[in-house]
Amino acid sequence: xxxxRILVIDDEEDFCFFIKQNLExxxxxxxxxxxxxxxxxxxxxxxxxxxxxxxxxxxxxxxxKVLEVLxxxxxxxxxxxxxxxxxxxxxxxxxxxxxxxxxxxxxxVTYALLKAKIDEVLSRCR
Numbered sequence: 001x002x003x004x005r006i007l008v009i010d011d012e013e014d015f016c017f018f019i020k021q022n023l024e025x026x027x028x029x030x031x032x033x034x035x036x037x038x039x040x041x042x043x044x045x046x047x048x049x050x051x052x053x054x055x056x057x058x059x060x061x062x063x064x065k066v067l068e069v070l071x072x073x074x075x076x077x078x079x080x081x082x083x084x085x086x087x088x089x090x091x092x093x094x095x096x097x098x099x100x101x102x103x104x105x106x107x108x109v110t111y112a113l114l115k116a117k118i119d120e121v122l123s124r125c126r
Contacts, residue, residue: 004122005047008033009040009066010055010084015107019053022111027118037061041069044076051122054101056085056092064092067099080125082117084109 006029008016016033023029032047034040037058044052052070056063063083070076080102085092088106096104102121105114 003028003030004051005030005032005049006051006053006118007031007040007043007047007049008053008084009037009058009063010053011035011037011058012055019114023115023118026111027115029118037063037066041066044070044079045073048075049079051118051125052079052081053084053118054081056083056087056096064095064099067096067101071099078125080121082121084114 006023008019008031010016013035016035020031020033023031032043034043037060054063054066063085067081070081082103082105083096083101084105084107086107093104102125103117105117
């Protein structure tokens with residue numbers, strides 16, 4: 001069985017590296033990441049990952065805008081997206097749910113919780 005592919009779009013390089021290391025070593029996933037939201041959109045359109053972990057606060061383009069673009073694109077609209085962010089206000093959560101994010105996790109997050117949420121979303125969406 002091939003590994004599930006996860007794309008992480010987050011402007012914090014260290015956080016991306018930490019998530020990649022943990023999910024590849026302990027979760028058995030193949031992880032790609034970028035700190036550039038526009039590059040993240042292009043990677044998603046080209047590689048069609050099984051799941052995307054998406055931050056909200058990023059330079060150039062917010063995660064909500066990235067979510068909107070991906071969910072309006074026929075190629076990427078069915079890719080499950082988990083918002084993974086430090087933003088915990090209800091208005092932002094509502095915006096994310098409006099554009100069909102599958103889950104919303106507030107940082108900091110433990111690896112165990114992140115892995116459980118990823119497994120749950122993947123089992124529900126595929």
